[in-house]
Amino acid sequence: MIGSQKIEEEFSITIMPFKEIAGYVKDPKIVINFSASGTNFDNPNSEGDVLDSVEKIIKIPTQVGLSSRIIYHSGPFINSGSTRPVVGKETTYTAEWKIYNSNSDIEDVKVVAKLPPYVRFIGNTSPENSYLSYNEETREIT
Secondary structure, eight states: OOOOOOOOOOOOOOOOHHHHHHOOOSSEEEEEEEEEEEEEOOOTTTEEEEEEEEEEEEOOOOOOEEEEEEEEEEEEOOOOOOOSOOOTTTOHHHEEEEEEEEESSOOSSSOOOOTTTTTOOOOOOSTTTTTEETTTTTTTTT
């Protein structure tokens, strides 16, 4: 403030779209340092300048996504049976999950799918060291 007059300033920041920085920047953030200095005219007994500063950190969030598809002719497994299901005959398909993350580390992520009663989980995973589990009681793949 100057006397009883308040001074305000506005600014804006635009960041690049996530798809343009994905894979290039890890844990992005914007660090803004504000500082102001001036002479104290409100208090005639005051000596020296008035100084103040503040730092703000704006963390840019990551974008996490999941895509899934059921495939027959491609993928790591050889499927069997007719590509179109036939009543009373078994057909195997491959369920493919892809989890992607734009730019920051994430923790405690869990993806869960519940199998319908007419689908059986046969236990194949790729890669073999995948973090995948199946609960027969709840029919959930995690």
